Amino acid sequence: DTGVSQDPRHKITKRGQNVTFRCDPISEHNRLYWYRQTLGQGPEFLTYFQNEAQLEKSRLLSDRFSAERPKGSFSTLEIQRTEQGDSAMYLCASSPGLAGTGGQFFGPGTRLTVL
Amino acid sequence: GEDVEQSLFLSVREGDSSVINCTYTDSSSTYLYWYKQEPGAGLQLLTYIFSNMDMKQDQRLTVLLNKKDKHLSLRIADTQTGDSAIYFCAESSNTGKLIFGQGTTLQVKP
Numbered sequence: 001d002t003g004v005s006q007d008p009r010h011k012i013t014k015r016g017q018n019v020t021f022r023c024d025p026i027s028e029h030n031r032l033y034w035y036r037q038t039l040g041q042g043p044e045f046l047t048y049f050q051n052e053a054q055l056e057k058s059r060l061l062s063d064r065f066s067a068e069r070p071k072g073s074f075s076t077l078e079i080q081r082t083e084q085g086d087s088a089m090y091l092c093a094s095s096p097g098l099a100g101t102g103g104q105f106f107g108p109g110t111r112l113t114v115l
Numbered sequence: 116g117e118d119v120e121q122s123l124f125l126s127v128r129e130g131d132s133s134v135i136n137c138t139y140t141d142s143s144s145t146y147l148y149w150y151k152q153e154p155g156a157g158l159q160l161l162t163y164i165f166s167n168m169d170m171k172q173d174q175r176l177t178v179l180l181n182k183k184d185k186h187l188s189l190r191i192a193d194t195q196t197g198d199s200a201i202y203f204c205a206e207s208s209n210t211g212k213l214i215f216g217q218g219t220t221l222q223v224k225p
Contacts, residue, residue, distance in 0.1 A: 004157075031211060033211075033212065033213075035213075040217070040218075041217055041218075042119075042203050042205075042215030042216050042217050042218050043158070043203075043213070043215050044215070045212040045213065045214070048210070048211065048212060055210065056210050056212065091157060091158070093158075093213075095211065103146070103148055103160040103163050104160070104211075104213060105160060106150075106157040106158040106159075106160075107157055108156060108157040109156075109157050
């Protein structure tokens with residue numbers, strides 16, 4: 001399978017715990033994006049990487065959120081001290097490079113439930 | 116600011132055409148996209164159109180773009196029950212991030 005993969009697919013945690021999600025983009029795609037989707041809404045942009053450089057962060061990304069892409073391949077998104085409002089689907093997408101061309105290809109998402 | 120709006124729900128009969136509409140605000144968007152999301156799944160890229168085009172056809176899908184009115188539509192010909200899903204319109208910013216609408220739920224009745 002050469003699509004975008006995400007792990008885990010589901011995560012249930014208690015409020016106050018830390019969680020980490022992983023995204024493996026399509027190989028050779030140098031742009032990687034994170035989005036968050038809540039029920040009944042479209043995905044909202046969180047952050048993106050060009051290779052290993054994090055080039056843009058949304059104001060939705062509070063200081064409890066951190067993302068990395070250390071070698072320009074897979075990426076991790078960590079949420080510290082989770083809150084119930086963090087419950088959502090976290091989507092990762094990758095694209096081959098030039099801004100906006102050809103679309104972004106999405107993974108299946110990680111559904112986070114914070115109890 | 117950037118904003119994308121869509122109607123929330125559309126119901127059609129199998130075999131009819133479906134037209135899903137979208138308006139956007141960022142006139143500098145270079146590309147506009149349509150994505151499909153089935154229950155519990157990620158987003159599938161259906162088609163996209165470059166902003167200097169008026170129309171793009173891809174098998175049963177036709178995209179129309181009115182850049183003056185910032186209006187985008189997706190027409191699905193001969194709609195099938197397998198087309199039942201949520202359809203998202205999205206515009207790309209100059210950094211490549213996508214701005215999505217709320218999604219239109221398409222219900223196809225047999």
